[in-house]
Amino acid sequence: MGGFFHRHRGVTPYLLLAPGILWLGIFFLVPMGFLGYQSLQSGIFPDFRFTWEFSNFSTALTDYHQQLIRSFVYAGIATVACLLLAYPLAYWIAFRAGPWRNLFLLFIVAPFFVTYLVRTLAWLNILADQGPVVRVLRDVHILAPDGRLLATTFAVISGITYNFFPFMALPVYVSLEQIDPRLLEAAKDLYASSFQAFLRVTLPLSAPGIVAGTLITFIPAAGDFINAALLGTPNQQMIGNVIQAKFLESLDYPGAASLSFILMGTILVMLLVYARIVGTEKLTG
Amino acid sequence: MNPRMTRDQLLRRGAAGITLLSVPGLLAACGGGGGSQSSSKVNDVLNFSNWPYYMDTPQTLAKAGVHKPTTLQQFEKKTGIKVNYYEDVNSNPEYFAKVQGPLSHGKGIGRDIIVSTDNDRFLGEYISNHWAQKLDKSLIPNIANLIPAQQHPPFDPNRDYSLPWASGMDGIGWDEKLTDPVTSVKQLFEDPKLKGKVGVWNSMGDTLGLVMLENGDDPSHVTDSSFNRAIARVQKAKNSGQIRSFYGNDYATHLSTGDLAATMAWSGDIANLADPKLHWAVPEQGGIIWTDNMIIPLGGSVPTASTYMNFMYEPKISAQWAVGANYISSVTGVKPGAEKLDPKAAENTLTFPTAKTLSQMHQNDPAMLNNSDYNKKWLAVQGQ
Numbered sequence: 001m002g003g004f005f006h007r008h009r010g011v012t013p014y015l016l017l018a019p020g021i022l023w024l025g026i027f028f029l030v031p032m033g034f035l036g037y038q039s040l041q042s043g044i045f046p047d048f049r050f051t052w053e054f055s056n057f058s059t060a061l062t063d064y065h066q067q068l069i070r071s072f073v074y075a076g077i078a079t080v081a082c083l084l085l086a087y088p089l090a091y092w093i094a095f096r097a098g099p100w101r102n103l104f105l106l107f108i109v110a111p112f113f114v115t116y117l118v119r120t121l122a123w124l125n126i127l128a129d130q131g132p133v134v135r136v137l138r139d140v141h142i143l144a145p146d147g148r149l150l151a152t153t154f155a156v157i158s159g160i161t162y163n164f165f166p167f168m169a170l171p172v173y174v175s176l177e178q179i180d181p182r183l184l185e186a187a188k189d190l191y192a193s194s195f196q197a198f199l200r201v202t203l204p205l206s207a208p209g210i211v212a213g214t215l216i217t218f219i220p221a222a223g224d225f226i227n228a229a230l231l232g233t234p235n236q237q238m239i240g241n242v243i244q245a246k247f248l249e250s251l252d253y254p255g256a257a258s259l260s261f262i263l264m265g266t267i268l269v270m271l272l273v274y275a276r277i278v279g280t281e282k283l284t285g
Numbered sequence: 286m287n288p289r290m291t292r293d294q295l296l297r298r299g300a301a302g303i304t305l306l307s308v309p310g311l312l313a314a315c316g317g318g319g320g321s322q323s324s325s326k327v328n329d330v331l332n333f334s335n336w337p338y339y340m341d342t343p344q345t346l347a348k349a350g351v352h353k354p355t356t357l358q359q360f361e362k363k364t365g366i367k368v369n370y371y372e373d374v375n376s377n378p379e380y381f382a383k384v385q386g387p388l389s390h391g392k393g394i395g396r397d398i399i400v401s402t403d404n405d406r407f408l409g410e411y412i413s414n415h416w417a418q419k420l421d422k423s424l425i426p427n428i429a430n431l432i433p434a435q436q437h438p439p440f441d442p443n444r445d446y447s448l449p450w451a452s453g454m455d456g457i458g459w460d461e462k463l464t465d466p467v468t469s470v471k472q473l474f475e476d477p478k479l480k481g482k483v484g485v486w487n488s489m490g491d492t493l494g495l496v497m498l499e500n501g502d503d504p505s506h507v508t509d510s511s512f513n514r515a516i517a518r519v520q521k522a523k524n525s526g527q528i529r530s531f532y533g534n535d536y537a538t539h540l541s542t543g544d545l546a547a548t549m550a551w552s553g554d555i556a557n558l559a560d561p562k563l564h565w566a567v568p569e570q571g572g573i574i575w576t577d578n579m580i581i582p583l584g585g586s587v588p589t590a591s592t593y594m595n596f597m598y599e600p601k602i603s604a605q606w607a608v609g610a611n612y613i614s615s616v617t618g619v620k621p622g623a624e625k626l627d628p629k630a631a632e633n634t635l636t637f638p639t640a641k642t643l644s645q646m647h648q649n650d651p652a653m654l655n656n657s658d659y660n661k662k663w664l665a666v667q668g669q
Contacts, residue, residue, distance in 0.1 A: 044657055046389055046414060067668070129482075130543035148481065150544060151529050233530040234523060234668030245669040248378045250660045 039257035048254060056258035064242050064259060068266070071238040074153075074228075075221035078160040082168035082217050083210065085161070090173035090209075091202075095181075108169050120159055120230050127155060127231075156236045159227035164220065168213040175209025176202070211278055219267055239263055328589040330367050334380070334399040336577065337372040338557065339451065341609020349608045350627045356606050360596050366589060371396075376533060377405040377488075384582065388416040393584015398593065400450050404490035404575040404649040406660070408447070409440045417446045417580040424591035427598035427616075434643075435576065435615045439651045447578040448594050449615035454638065454646060455491050455573035458540055458550030458565045467547040469569045470499035474522040484539060484548030485519065487531040489663040490649040492519065494573035495549060498647065504573060507653040512662075520666050531667045553612050556635045565635075567645050574646035576615065611636055 042053040061068075093104045111119055127133055127149040137143040149155055179202060187197040225240030239259065246256035341355050353359075357368050374380045380401070384394045388411075401408040411417045422428055431444070441447045459467040463482065467473055473483055486492045493515045494504040500518065502511035522528045529545065537554050539545045540563060555565035581590045597603060597616075604622025607614040608630040624631040631637060638646075653659055 045410075046385070124538070125542065128542045128544055146481070148544075151481075234666065237668035242669050245664050245667075248382045249669075250657065250664055252657075252661075 035257045035260060038253050039261050041254040041257075043254075045251035045253070053254060056254050057262060060255060060259045060262060064239065067237055067239045067242050068262065070236070071222045071224075071240070071263075072266070072270075074157050074160060074236075074238060075218050075224075077157050078164060078221050079168070079214055079218045081157070081161045082165050083172075083214065086165060086169035086172055086213065087206075087210075090169050090176055094173055094176035094179075105170075105173065108166050112166060116163065117226060119163065120226050123155070123159060123162070123231060124150065150231060151233045153232070153236055155231040156227050156238075159231045160221050160224055163224075163227065164217045167216045167220075171213040171216070172206060172209040175206040175212075179205045207278070215271070215274075219271075222267060223263060325588060327364075327366070327592055328397075328586045329365065330369060331398070331589050331593055332369045332371070332396045332585075333593070334371045334373050334396050335450070336374045336400060339372070339400075339577075339610055339612065340370065341606050345609040345611075346605070349630045351605060351608055353605060353626075355609070356597070356602050359602065360593065363596070364592060366592065368593070374400055377402050377407045381407040381410065385410075385416075388583055389414070391583060394582050395584075396582055397585035397590040398579050399582055400577045400579055402575055402577050403438060403440060403651075404494070404573065404654065405488060406651075406654040408578055408580070409651055409655055411580055411582070412441055412446050416583050418583065418585065418587050419445050420448065420581065420594065421587050421591040424588060425595040425598065427595045430598050430600060430603075430616045430618065432615050432617050438576075438648075441578075447580045448598070450577040450579050450597075451610070451612040452574055452576040452615060453612060454552040454567065454635075454642075455495055455575065456550060456552060456565055456567045457495075457547060458555045458563060459547040460540060460543065460545070460562055461564060462562050463543060463546035466564065466566070468566050470495050473547055473549075474518065474527055479546055480525075480527050481529050482544070482546035483522070483528050484530065484532050484536045484545040485528055486536070486549050487533055487667060489660065490575070490654050491551075491573060492531075492549060493653075493663070494647065494649050495568060498568065498570040498572070501570075504647050504653075505650050507650040512653065512659055516662055516666060523666060552635045552638075556611050556633070567642055571645045571647055573649060574643075575649070607636055613638065 037050060038048070039056055040050060040053050041048040042051045042056070043049050089108075093101055097104050114122075125131065129148050129150065134143060134147075134149055137149070138145055138147065143149070183201050183205075184197050187201050188194075192200060222238075223240050225238060225244050228236050228238045228241050229244075243256050243259050243263070246252045246259065340357065343355060346353065346355065354362070357370060361367055380399070384396075384399070387394050401411060425448075428444070428448070431448070435449050436444060438444075438447075457467050457470070457473060464476075464479060467476070467479070473479065493512070496515040496518050497504040497507070497511055500511070500514050502514065519528070529539075532539065532548070534554070536545065536548045536550065537558060540548050540550070541558060541560060550565055552565060555563055579590075579594060581587055597606065600616055600618035600622050603614045603616035604619045605626060607619055608623050608626050611633070613636060620631055620637050623637070634642065
């Protein structure tokens, strides 16, 4: 066998790639093909026919552009909120937590030991109208006497921020943790203030973590439907909720498939623009 | 001919064949196993899919003061058929989405009986797409005990494909700590004191049925104008902020925690919550009654399923089930049977509604439930 690999060196990378490609082929490309085929069908359940029905896409955009825009706005706000919360925390853990680093990292990951659905359901109790949080906020007049937290835009965006927080915190931490402290010392030797050293050394070196964190937070958040379904009302429905309802409630498979493609396409375009702005080398770290 | 070439060709064709065969094979494997083969003989196992909390258990029976083996245990002992009872129906659309793939290819789903509700479009879909098999009535002599009101439903006029499992009622539930009694949809939608604390269902038949009754329209014969009137009324209550949101079964949680002061609610749920501050009533303009129906999906064993259905239509058995499960049975003579088991349970008007309550009940129009245009409008009100 060793002889074979030696003689056919060019083949080895392909052999190593084969399992991954097979996996992607079966579980990504084949379903994508089905989805694409379905998105161009027409008819009423269960008699769908393939008719190159491109109008599915235009109809979906006309009917649901509101939910589509809302998804990106919510995901965008949640991503920025995650970054603002995660960066100082990751910074502190990387540079100041000393021997307690791993413990604090564990705290960030701990909520992940509970399933996504249950984590979100927990907020139903925490934010309940008769619950302690709302009662305190009413008492200190932050909320009106009949005000509420649940079933609001605030609740949905907070839910997304909470659920995707570790996706932001961990990559940012990893990039901060890799920074050689001698670089900061060197900056100070060259008369940089702490703030200047952060701005000129730390921030640029942690950029790959920020970029990676932004992407893996924003992309799934834009397609999320659990938070809007559990913490929101019809006024907070996101594109994921529409796709779910089209597949399960109205049995409009072509409509749901075309919406899925629109979501994917929009994310892809945003990703390309983002990559253009920040530079591709940061995407790959 | 060169024998080497032949072997090469054979290998190549074989490989191509395996590739072609294995892709659908893999996909089929992902879709779960097929069902038991249909045959005329009674199997020794029955696979049954139902909603949760829908069966008498040793605990619920003990609570009702009945000390007998459960109906499932009695069935197994009497017939020697082992029952695999799956509580895996959580919503009609979800279950349908899960099984429609194999059924549409004429494949079984590993179940002999599944349960689907008559005020959603899916029960009709199973039957009209021929995904449900005909009952073997020769094995169900107890079908004679089916109450007259259930003998000729529009989705299955001769009961060839389905038999009722249990019924429940659509009404209004409220929390007496947060509101006065709420006894009409008008009050639910217009009382300013309830603003933002009102729940309605996300299922069209239930919600619009009650609204149509409030509008003075007949939910059993829906026209475009009565449908639009009902939708407009829900839309108005939603836009004004009166309706907090649209719920599935989770409305019960929100009613318990006080997020909702009043909500459209199913009769059995309020009974099962057993919370003294919660009340339930049929709206003054009337309520909707729905029924979960047993059907035999493709691939299921008709004789085995029919044998079980016949057993459950024994009045004594159905009485014990009703006492243990707290739902309405469609079998005649259940009430006297229940009185014998436990006089107190027989007084429960949710399990045994009075004749007056039943006279206020209406059924949904199946044509409305199956209208995809209506379904689209209904989802649009919910922001979907």
